[in-house]
Amino acid sequence: MNALNIKRGASSHSAYELRNRYEERLERHVLAVIVDNESGVLARVIGLFSGRGYNIDSLTVAEIDRDGHRSRITVVTTGTPAVIEQIKAQLDRMVPVHDVHDLTVEGPSVERELALIKVAGTGEKRVEALRTADIFRAKVVDTTLESFVFEITGTSEKVDAFCDLMRPLGLTEVARTGVAAIARGN
């Protein structure tokens, strides 16, 4: 960095003004937060988001290292670039947080969500549901004469699309895990 290259008045735009300028540029980011698996850690992270008025689109958490007592929280959030930067800085300064990765900007990543979807129906609708499930590579994990439970894995968009197609075919219940994500490559 060289001060000589900084345009005078480059910072004349305040944060409020940044917000206005970026209003149409709300971005969706997937953050992976590595935390100590201690009691209350999830409440801390969620409290940060609600207390400071940030969005949570989805959130998943599970222990990933039993010996090291580490959990991984995957948060999908939307905000302007300035807000996303604040979210990362606020997360990173929390005592039980080890690392914050913004998978959206740190290179290619894989995102997956699992959903269990119950569809009730008979006759042609039942056959059509099974056919559509096959196209989406959804698995049947439970069946009765009048219902199926499908298991589907994929991006959130794929799960959304599957749910939309199942709705007219008798969709009665949906359980979704939220997004888990990881960077590609090593």
Next chain:
Amino acid sequence: MARPMTGAQIVIKALQDQGVDTIFGYPGGAVLPIYDEIFQQSDIRHVLVRHEQGAAHAAEGYARSTGKPGVVLVTSGPGATNAVTGLTDALMDSVPIVVLTGQVPTFMIGNDAFQEADTVGITRPCTKHNWLVKDTAELAETIHQAFHVAMNGRPGPVLVDIPKDVQFATAHYKPKAEARTKHYQPKTKGDPDAILAAVEALEQAEKPVFYTGGGVVNSGPEASALLRRLVDGTGFPITSTLMGLGCYPASGRSWIGMLGMHGTYEANWAMHDCDLMLCIGARFDDRITGRLDAFSPRSIKVHVDIDPSSINKNVHVDVPIVGDVAAVLGEMVALWEERGRRTKSEAVAAWWNQIATWKAKNCLAYRPSPRTIKPQLAVERLEALTKDHPDRYITTEVGQHQMWAAQYMGFEDPNRWMTSGGLGTMGYGLPASIGVQVAHPDGLVINVAGEASWLMNMQEMGTAIQYRLPVKQFILNNERLGMVRQWQELLHGERYSSSWSEALPDFVKLAEAFGAKGIRCDDPADLDEAIREMLAYPGPVIFDCVVEKHENCFPMIPSGKAHNEMLLSEDIMTGTIDETGAVLV
């Protein structure tokens, strides 16, 4: 191997290990084992407060006047909830305090037991970190970690919740040196490229200004010394936030006064017109910036802060430097001196001429009165009669008196000015003055107060009497919630809704009832004599200074306005705040 100890013994041992000499606290059922241990030792002094909020503010006063962490011990349930305001205050002002709370026994947690509250749940958003200790074997290490977290990075309050059965059970003690603290190690050293950029900007600045804050105090005496070296070396003007007063001496030649909503005309105009802003240990708070989209529109902004989340939060900066103020200033000073101590001195001299024209407005002038004591006069006289004291500390409550104290008193050193800045906690000053006096038994400790704020924690006079703490309570009594009244005058058509103090006690009799000395003064002609009487008295004093009731605090940046739209007096006040400004606080 040493014999196992009870949890209560471990608590005391850990505090001793941390070098704690004083605890502010209040006993109750869930902390009785710890109080029993306090009774049986003499290394740590326990100061019994009269309300747990008082304990937290006293610990803040202790911490801010010494640079050491303040320690609080309170019971479960109401003991813990009463400490919440103090925790939030310490979080907003980055004051390191360690609060130990009792909790109902582990097997009763969640059963709505007597005096049970979800203390870690309630205090999660108002601490830097908190812990519920469920196993005595982890108690010592947790307390050591708590001190580590409170003191490292951006300082702040921490809380350790200790169930009563954990206090009775036994375990081996883990000394401070063996506690794991590795993973919380915030960055203290600034990025060399960013420091170089800051020095280059400094060398080329024509209209620079240093804007410093509480981070310089928190970084320690070395930070203030380095700041003085850089400011005096460059000859650049320096202003400070409310929290940073004293880092650069008020008598120093580069000092242009406090900035912000009630800052000086010259400081705010310098901020607005500067071409280089060196923000050191401050956080662009809304009291400082005023209207953000008109904030210092033509400047390059350098921001030194140990907390990365403070960078670009309110104001976008050009040169962010994450690190400890002392460490970063050390590098900056060394680099600037190594490169030949260059500045654009001619341009800076012209800039000083410009500042002189702003200074000539004499923004702190007020209309004197022969009959009533103007609050500004009271503070001016207090300053004149105490400024030569070799060991003076000032605390304040919150409101107009706080701003007048900041405007009319001069601070030569850090750690001498204790005030509630971020949270604006009425009731802070009296307990804080107690904490300061406990830490500095021979110092002159004065709480500049308003009568309404002071009443909020007046029970702590009992603490002052019990421990023979000669704190001076200098109350500017206008029988009004002065700042609320001022805003109602400005914003709400002079409808003074609930902003007067009715049914006030007779403060002289109140002082006598507590066993303190009471002094009342309502004539400007008697003021000096009365202040001298207060200073000469060896014990605590309540000074009822009856002042002009409708005085407003100026200068002022009305909410929603920019630095260059500052008001100097009431002549031009009405109708200055528009609708968008009115929603701001």
